[in-house]
Amino acid sequence: MITYFELQYKRLNRSLSAFGLNPYLGLLLLGAFFIVFSKLSYTKLLQLWPSYAPYLYALLPLAAVYALGNKSRNNFLKNIFTPKRYLQLRLLENSLIALPFCIFLMCMQQFLPSLVAVAGSLSGIFIQSVSLPTYSIPTPFSKHPFEFAIGFRKTYLLLFVLYTLGVIGMVVGNYNLGLFSLFCLFLLTMNYYSTPEPPFYVWIHSVNAHQFLQIKIKQSILHSLILVSPLALLLMILNPVNAYIVAIILVTGLLYTVTWVLGKYAIYPKEADLPQIIKMALGIFMPPLILILIPHFYFKSLVRLTTYLK
Amino acid sequence: MITIQSLSKFYGTHRVLHEISLTFNWGEIHGIVGENGAGKTTLFQCVAGLTSYSGEIHYDRGILKNELGYLPTDLFFFSKMTGMEYLQLVCNARGIKNNRITDGNLFDLPLHQYAETYSTGMKKKLAITGLLLQKNEVFILDEPFNGVDIHSNSIIQEILLKLKELNKIVLMSSHIFSTLNDACDYLHYLKGGTIQQSATKGDFASIEEDMKQDGIGIRVADIVTGML
Numbered sequence: 274m275i276t277y278f279e280l281q282y283k284r285l286n287r288s289l290s291a292f293g294l295n296p297y298l299g300l301l302l303l304g305a306f307f308i309v310f311s312k313l314s315y316t317k318l319l320q321l322w323p324s325y326a327p328y329l330y331a332l333l334p335l336a337a338v339y340a341l342g343n344k345s346r347n348n349f350l351k352n353i354f355t356p357k358r359y360l361q362l363r364l365l366e367n368s369l370i371a372l373p374f375c376i377f378l379m380c381m382q383q384f385l386p387s388l389v390a391v392a393g394s395l396s397g398i399f400i401q402s403v404s405l406p407t408y409s410i411p412t413p414f415s416k417h418p419f420e421f422a423i424g425f426r427k428t429y430l431l432l433f434v435l436y437t438l439g440v441i442g443m444v445v446g447n448y449n450l451g452l453f454s455l456f457c458l459f460l461l462t463m464n465y466y467s468t469p470e471p472p473f474y475v476w477i478h479s480v481n482a483h484q485f486l487q488i489k490i491k492q493s494i495l496h497s498l499i500l501v502s503p504l505a506l507l508l509m510i511l512n513p514v515n516a517y518i519v520a521i522i523l524v525t526g527l528l529y530t531v532t533w534v535l536g537k538y539a540i541y542p543k544e545a546d547l548p549q550i551i552k553m554a555l556g557i558f559m560p561p562l563i564l565i566l567i568p569h570f571y572f573k574s575l576v577r578l579t580t581y582l583k
Numbered sequence: 584m585i586t587i588q589s590l591s592k593f594y595g596t597h598r599v600l601h602e603i604s605l606t607f608n609w610g611e612i613h614g615i616v617g618e619n620g621a622g623k624t625t626l627f628q629c630v631a632g633l634t635s636y637s638g639e640i641h642y643d644r645g646i647l648k649n650e651l652g653y654l655p656t657d658l659f660f661f662s663k664m665t666g667m668e669y670l671q672l673v674c675n676a677r678g679i680k681n682n683r684i685t686d687g688n689l690f691d692l693p694l695h696q697y698a699e700t701y702s703t704g705m706k707k708k709l710a711i712t713g714l715l716l717q718k719n720e721v722f723i724l725d726e727p728f729n730g731v732d733i734h735s736n737s738i739i740q741e742i743l744l745k746l747k748e749l750n751k752i753v754l755m756s757s758h759i760f761s762t763l764n765d766a767c768d769y770l771h772y773l774k775g776g777t778i779q780q781s782a783t784k785g786d787f788a789s790i791e792e793d794m795k796q797d798g799i800g801i802r803v804a805d806i807v808t809g810m811l
Contacts, residue, residue: 409665409697417675418668419661426663471659476633477676477717479649583632583646 274354274362293547311377327378327386334374334390338367338397363398370394414496419474421496424465431461432500439504443511451508452522458501459526463533466493469542475581482578486538486571493534494527501526528563532556535570541577584608585630585647585721585752590638592625592776599625600636601776612743612753614763616790617773618797623756624656626773627723630754647721649677652714656725658706660698666709667694673713687716690735703730711739722746724755728762740765760791 289299314333318326341363351359371394378387410429414421425432435454442450478485505523509516536545536553545553556566585607592600599622607613615623629636632648644650660669667684674681681687688694690708692701698709707730714722727739743766746753757763763770764787772780772790774797782790 409663409695415665415668416671418672419664422668423661423663470661472633473653473655473659474672474676476631476648476653477673479646479677580635581633583648 274358274365277362278365291544291546307373308377311374315377315381327381327383328389331374331378331383331386331390332393334371334394335397337370338394339400341366341370342397342400360398364395367394367397413499417492417496419470420465420493421462421500424462425500428461428464432458435461436504439508443507448508448512448515451504452518455501455504455508455519455522456526458504459497459522459529462497462500463530466530466533466537467545469537469544472542472581475541475578478582480582482575482582485578485582486535486574489534489538490531493530497527497530498523525560528560528567529557532563532566532570535567535574538574538578539570541574584643586639586641587630588639588641590626590629590636590640592622592629592634592636599776600629603638603776603778605771605778605781607752607754609752610747610750611768612747612755612766614767614770615754615756615773616758616760616763616770616794617756618794621773622776623773624725627653627725627754627756631723642721644720650720652717652719652722654707654710654714654722654724654727656729658710660701660706660709662697662699664698665695666692666698666701669698669709670694670713670716674716677717679717681716684716687712689715689738704732704735707731708735711742715742719751721752722754724753726756726758728757728759736762760787763787 286296286299289296292299294302311330315326315330318329322329347363350362354362368391371391374390375387378384378390410426412422412425414425435457439451439454442448442452442454475485478488480488501523505519508519532553536549540546540549552566556563587603587605590600590603591598603626605613615626617623625634628634630640630647631651631653633653640647664672670684670687674684685694690705690712692705692709692712698706701709707727711724711727728736731739740762743753743755747768753766755763755766767787768784770782770787770790771778772782772793780790780793
């Protein structure tokens with residue numbers, strides 16, 4: 274069992290190295306990120322629901338524990354360990370996940386919620402992700418797979434929440450909430466381009482790199498518009514005086530999306546490492562930079578894709 | 584016709600393929616055999632243009648990769664993508680406007696289910712269907728019979744013969760010698776990164792014998808006894 278945890282530690286270090294970080298620095302940053310995240314989320318929860326905040330925070334490790342309930346992963350573990358060892362391993366694994374949350378709650382003098390965090394995480398060993406259904410969720414993007422068709426299915430609940438927020442914003446006269454939802458919709462759809470596909474899925478195209486990028490850019494713009502335009506149109510119709518703000522968000526959002534598409538292929542087939550993420554994030558926080566980033570990523574993408582496309 | 588001349592491939596300093604020269608004519612089915620790690624998949628990837636190499640690959644009808652259907656051993660399907668969408672994707676990639684994809688569903692696959700829920704054999708059949716819908720001229724099939732049931736096995740055999748009849752080039756590998764016997768016109772034995780022997784139909788037994796001889800030197804029983 275010790276070997277198993279040593280292996281997980283090695284895997285974490287390798288992931289951090291692949292991300293472009295020294296593993297020790299990466300672990301330090303992860304710790305710092307956890308403290309900042311905990312502080313912010315705890316404070317926010319206290320503002321919203323003062324009485325329940327510690328208990329709600331105590332439920333956060335459940336999200337991580339749920340990921341460990343992956344069926345094939347657990348089948349593998351059951352296969353290689355004895356039932357007793359498997360149970361010990363899962364209990365220890367879930368305890369390790371609960372530990373930082375538990376320490377944070379204790380620092381906040383919340384002893385009972387810290388016990389809830391541990392108990393909740395330990396009970397997580399009974400959670401196992403459900404098998405995929407035999408039916409599929411319909412999407413408007415099936416004729417041109419794959420990014421939006423898959424992304425839509427993975428995030429349809431979030432899309433529903435964002436649309437609901439946008440509509441609530443309009444009903445209660447909070448126009449900014451509507452604009453915020455529109456902006457978040459773009460952030461969500463950009464995420465559909467975050468993971469590089471295996472080279473086979475690029476190689477199958479009978480076009481050159483330049484044409485391939487044109488197709489990808491055109492599709493990303495068209496599909497983004499299909500997804501955001503109902504909300505954008507509602508916002509424009511209900512408040513025509515401020516329609517120009519919606520237009521600005523639309524143009525900026527589409528430019529962000531194009532940057533994201535090109536950013537993915539600029540380092541293809543590798544996943545985005547730290548320097549690349551910094552470049553892409555700079556584009557978001559300083560929109561004028563996009564005008565430099567788009568051609569920069571475009572030419573780098575051409576070089577990368579020429580390996581697979583003739 | 585595809586002509587391979589002096590093809591070599593290195594991973595770092597490790598030589599995987601060395602000075603391979605082969606010719607594949609239209610209407611021929613070629614089988615590549617060899618032990619695990621002999622370089623079969625690497626050779627296929629070189630021909631497909633999925634990896635770099637030194638040497639020459641000449642194709643007499645333009646850009647090879649645009650008319651080539653490649654069935655890899657390890658198939659990857661995106662999560663939350665249906666079988667139908669996979670077929671749509673591979674058709675779109677080749678600019679093929681096909682509104683009747685379901686007509687080409689020769690293995691009766693549940694195309695509206697997510698491909699990731701398919702069994703190993705069903706995934707293979709889906710990938711083969713995709714290659715046929717793409718209207719390729721050249722086919723590279725890496726272990727096409729792995730994981731498929733007996734019925735589908737005979738369908739694949741039939742497909743191979745039909746491809747030959749349609750004057751396509753097929754290059755395939757298999758560890759099941761009988762499947763190669765039935766389908767191939769030529770067999771090439773890849774060992775240590777070089778072609779050790781090539782045989783025409785009727786002479787495949789000599790390659791099978793050579794491969795068995797090569798395996799005899801391994802003291803399997805001793806090693807297993809030591810392990811247990």
